[in-house]
Amino acid sequence: MFFYADPPRACHHVEANMPTSKYRVINRLSALFRIFSLYCLCHSAGSHADNPTWQLVTEHFPPFSYEQQGQMKGFSSDLVKLLMEDNDLTYQFSLYPWARAYQLALDTPNTLLYSVGRTEEREASFYWVGPLASINVWLWQPPGDPALDLQDSQQMRKFRIAVIRKSAVEKKLAVDKRFTKENTYPVTEIEDALLMLSHRRVDGVLMAGNMEKDKATLLEKLKDKVEKRQMVMELPLYAALHKASGKETAEHLQQSLFKLRGNGKYQQLLDEYGLGPELVMRHLK
Numbered sequence: 001m002f003f004y005a006d007p008p009r010a011c012h013h014v015e016a017n018m019p020t021s022k023y024r025v026i027n028r029l030s031a032l033f034r035i036f037s038l039y040c041l042c043h044s045a046g047s048h049a050d051n052p053t054w055q056l057v058t059e060h061f062p063p064f065s066y067e068q069q070g071q072m073k074g075f076s077s078d079l080v081k082l083l084m085e086d087n088d089l090t091y092q093f094s095l096y097p098w099a100r101a102y103q104l105a106l107d108t109p110n111t112l113l114y115s116v117g118r119t120e121e122r123e124a125s126f127y128w129v130g131p132l133a134s135i136n137v138w139l140w141q142p143p144g145d146p147a148l149d150l151q152d153s154q155q156m157r158k159f160r161i162a163v164i165r166k167s168a169v170e171k172k173l174a175v176d177k178r179f180t181k182e183n184t185y186p187v188t189e190i191e192d193a194l195l196m197l198s199h200r201r202v203d204g205v206l207m208a209g210n211m212e213k214d215k216a217t218l219l220e221k222l223k224d225k226v227e228k229r230q231m232v233m234e235l236p237l238y239a240a241l242h243k244a245s246g247k248e249t250a251e252h253l254q255q256s257l258f259k260l261r262g263n264g265k266y267q268q269l270l271d272e273y274g275l276g277p278e279l280v281m282r283h284l285k
Contacts (some may be wrong), residue, residue, distance in 0.1 A: 053091065057104050058096075059098040059101055061076075062210065063275065064076040077093065099166040127243065130238030136233075138228055141204050157183070162196050162206070170184065191215065204229075
């Protein structure tokens with residue numbers, strides 16, 4: 001019995017007789033190690049929280065945004081990518097129908113919606129960066145129909161017009177007293193609007209000029225039934241950040257946009273996508 005009891009007493013005796021200063025040093029080092037380990041763990045978690053993965057959402061809208069071989073491409077896509085990287089922000093792209101992309105940006109923190117029109121109704125819902133670009137919106141009508149007089153309120157109120165649901169164009173029509181809600185027909189895809197026009201279910205379609213090339217095949221099929229008539233509005237495009245993302249982030253992205261315009265990279269993107277300065281630069285001055 002004593003044989004098994006002696007080692008613990010001997011061990012206790014050694015510890016008890018260890019120099020006090022040396023024992024304190026070991027305890028302090030042990031405590032410092034625990035504190036350092038806790039700091040590293042907290043710092044790592046804090047860094048992840050401070051730099052979340054941003055969701056960059058938009059619609060199929062060439063040449064500003066489109067998917068090619070599994071990669072997001074387009075003038076606005078590449079521009080937003082440069083803005084994020086200039087601020088060391090992690091991100092991933094997602095492509096949705098416009099109404100869904102817009103709703104995600106409204107509901108989800110750390111979400112950035114781009115190639116979006118900035119309207120009075122939307123102003124307070126987001127932090128804004130831009131303009132990134134500018135587009136012209138054109139009215140399409142059946143061939144042979146009389147031209148719509150944009151100054152004739154009586155004629156405008158009777159005019160049935162199709163637009164993309166939750167788009168800036170729809171928002172602008174909603175506050176334009178020349179149009180009525182009853183005669184505005186929101187659709188999910190511009191193809192639906194053109195087909196409605198070809199069957200005379202509406203009197204006109206408002207479509208961004210940049211979509212003509214993308215919809216060239218459909219427009220060729222419908223060339224005897226739909227016709228481009230007149231430019232109705234010019235629309236600057238922005239990036240919109242969810243309000244929970246913080247105003248500071250938007251300000252940093254805006255400064256990066258100014259920098260890209262100054263160092264020539266913005267112009268390089270224009271040239272890469274064949275966009276003329278009259279299309280994009282007017283609202284950036």
